[in-house]
Amino acid sequence: MEGRNGRPRRRLPWWLALVLGLVCAVVGVVLIFRPFTSLSVLILLVAAGLIVTGVATLAAARSAGWRLLATLAGLAWIAAGVLVLGWPDLTTRALAVVVGIALIAGGLVEGLAGLRGSTDERLAAVVSGLASMIFGVLALTWPDVTVLVVAIVFGARLVLFGLRLTWTAFRDRAGGVAPLAEQPPGRLRRVGHLAIAVLALALALALAGVSWRINEAEPVVDAFYDTPDEVPAEPGALLRSEPFTREIPDGAEAWRILYTTTVADGVPAVASGIVVVPDPAPSEPPPVIAWAHGTTGVARRCAPSVLPNPWTAGAFFSLDRVIAEGWALVATDYVGLGSEGAHPYLVGEPAGRSVLDAVRAARQLVEVSDQTVVWGHSQGGGAALWTGVLAPSYAPDANVIGVAALAPAADLVGLVDNLYDVTGGSIFAAYAVRGYTTFYDDVAVGDYVRPIARTTFEAAADRCLNAAVLVSALSAITVGMDIFTGDLRAGALSQRLEENVPRAAIEAPLLIGQGEADGLILADVQAAYVAARCADGFPVDYRTYAGLDHVPLVEADSPLIPELIEWTHQRLDGAEPSSTC
Numbered sequence: 268m269e270g271r272n273g274r275p276r277r278r279l280p281w282w283l284a285l286v287l288g289l290v291c292a293v294v295g296v297v298l299i300f301r302p303f304t305s306l307s308v309l310i311l312l313v314a315a316g317l318i319v320t321g322v323a324t325l326a327a328a329r330s331a332g333w334r335l336l337a338t339l340a341g342l343a344w345i346a347a348g349v350l351v352l353g354w355p356d357l358t359t360r361a362l363a364v365v366v367g368i369a370l371i372a373g374g375l376v377e378g379l380a381g382l383r384g385s386t387d388e389r390l391a392a393v394v395s396g397l398a399s400m401i402f403g404v405l406a407l408t409w410p411d412v413t414v415l416v417v418a419i420v421f422g423a424r425l426v427l428f429g430l431r432l433t434w435t436a437f438r439d440r441a442g443g444v445a446p447l448a449e450q451p452p453g454r455l456r457r458v459g460h461l462a463i464a465v466l467a468l469a470l471a472l473a474l475a476g477v478s479w480r481i482n483e484a485e486p487v488v489d490a491f492y493d494t495p496d497e498v499p500a501e502p503g504a505l506l507r508s509e510p511f512t513r514e515i516p517d518g519a520e521a522w523r524i525l526y527t528t529t530v531a532d533g534v535p536a537v538a539s540g541i542v543v544v545p546d547p548a549p550s551e552p553p554p555v556i557a558w559a560h561g562t563t564g565v566a567r568r569c570a571p572s573v574l575p576n577p578w579t580a581g582a583f584f585s586l587d588r589v590i591a592e593g594w595a596l597v598a599t600d601y602v603g604l605g606s607e608g609a610h611p612y613l614v615g616e617p618a619g620r621s622v623l624d625a626v627r628a629a630r631q632l633v634e635v636s637d638q639t640v641v642w643g644h645s646q647g648g649g650a651a652l653w654t655g656v657l658a659p660s661y662a663p664d665a666n667v668i669g670v671a672a673l674a675p676a677a678d679l680v681g682l683v684d685n686l687y688d689v690t691g692g693s694i695f696a697a698y699a700v701r702g703y704t705t706f707y708d709d710v711a712v713g714d715y716v717r718p719i720a721r722t723t724f725e726a727a728a729d730r731c732l733n734a735a736v737l738v739s740a741l742s743a744i745t746v747g748m749d750i751f752t753g754d755l756r757a758g759a760l761s762q763r764l765e766e767n768v769p770r771a772a773i774e775a776p777l778l779i780g781q782g783e784a785d786g787l788i789l790a791d792v793q794a795a796y797v798a799a800r801c802a803d804g805f806p807v808d809y810r811t812y813a814g815l816d817h818v819p820l821v822e823a824d825s826p827l828i829p830e831l832i833e834w835t836h837q838r839l840d841g842a843e844p845s846s847t848c
Contacts, residue, residue: 286433295425303336319347340376351393367406374399395464401471444514520546526628530617539605558598559643559650566729570605599625612702619653623662648675655773671840679764681792701728782815801848
């Protein structure tokens with residue numbers, strides 16, 4: 268059989284094409300689903316993929332018009348594979364660079380070579396080549412250049428390349444496979460190749476879109492949050508304030524504040540927050556709702572007052588209700604979110620102190636009453652419990668008369684245990700490991716994070732939760748708990764988590780609300796925590812809500828919200844609290 272230029276067309280045996288296609292597809296799947304086993308295994312998989320791709324490209328170079336170009340490309344793929352195998356002390360960053368360059372070069376060759384085919388063939392080759400080049404650019408420039416990028420980008424390319432070879436092998440098993448760049452006639456065959464190329468391009472564009480969205484969504488911490496040169500020694504001192512208008516409802520006036528606090532006895536710190544009051548001011552100074560927000564991240568730019576959606580980011584959907592009741596809201600960012608320094612995520616005392624000192628600072632800005640009711644959700648629910656524990660000794664002047672902890676992160680060991688079964692649980696685990704390793708000297712990252720996944724861990728811990736949602740699909744595939752080498756429920760981390768379970772007495776009336784369908788803070792874990800408090804003689808008003816998951820528990824239409832408003836009125840009116848113990 269002859270090609271279009273009259274030269275004999277060399278065929279690749281269908282069985283060899285089938286073997287090469289299946290090998291590519293299998294290696295790609297393993298890369299995508301098991302990228303964190305070890306660096307050595309990852310290197311072997313990537314090297315095998317590069318070499319097999321090179322062999323397949325050489326075997327397909329049968330048209331005189333582009334044989335030299337394809338041969339050079341095949342040799343380049345093989346050389347890249349050999350380079351990966353022979354590079355001593357190869358890092359994941361270097362691996363990403365090699366893969367990125369190989370994908371860009373391979374895509375360019377594929378596109379140029381395909382221009383010599385028919386219209387359908389040219390379109391498929393150009394689309395497939397463009398997809399490969401986009402994959403390569405992502406491997407080189409994604410802000411989280413990690414094993415995740417190598418696995419998804421190169422693994423996906425291998426799977427699609429393998430499917431293309433396998434498709435051709437099955438279609439031509441009776442008489443040999445024609446060159447990949449010069450397909451034999453057959454509409455179904457050409458349509459199949461074009462469909463796979465379009466799928467590759469769609470995946471590449473989707474990943475590029477996610478990368479763009481992450482970059483665009485990154486908030487900026489401005490100079491307002493910088494620590495002044497001179498800081499008062501006492502906690503709760505207002506350092507700085509300025510008007511705040513983002514997502515503030517009608518009938519309210521707001522400011523962001525910077526104030527002093529402490530992370531532990533004798534250890535000063537600075538924190539930021541938001542103060543919102545009714546406008547016009549009510550006839551009597553409004554009581555204070557001290558809000559402790561849910562997880563937003565652990566990096567400085569993840570502070571609610573920095574984020575474009577300060578309230579929904581921290582799962583607060585009732586600001587308009589608070590203002591309508593004539594109450595003031597004081598919402599801390601916590602230490603290390605917005606302000607300089609590390610954020611001690613899920614560490615109890617710093618969180619409780621941040622809440623209490625925000626109330627003290629707010630009283631220096633606006634006139635409010637001396638009554639404070641604390642609300643908190645998730646991470647903030649745990650912070651609310653610690654606020655109640657600390658208030659009598661640390662800040663009796665805050666006059667905390669009630670604590671409402673909603674789906675609180677109370678039993679931290681139970682929470683971490685559940686993260687192994689939660690999609691995207693590794694993001695929260697990364698936050699916890701980052702928070703505890705920066706706060707406690709005896710908790711080390713190397714004791715819990717695989718060396719190969721260190722870059723991935725750092726990237727995950729540095730990402731705000733609102734950006735993490737954009738990559739949750741990828742996280743569910745690759746950034747699982749496999750990035751952790753040890754059991755997070757063991758060793759120094761487990762001991763420190765146990766220390767931060769709020770078990771001490773809370774003098775103020777306590778309400779704990781829990782969704783029975785919560786997939787993050789499990790209802791049975793929460794019930795066990797409440798039962799332990801009751802057994803220790805501490806009264807709790809424990810309320811559960813059927814069918815509600817973690818965030819829906821505190822959304823505006825949740826049945827909890829009117830109950831929370833009424834419960835707060837009872838505290839402000841001095842009514843006798845109830846207990847379900």
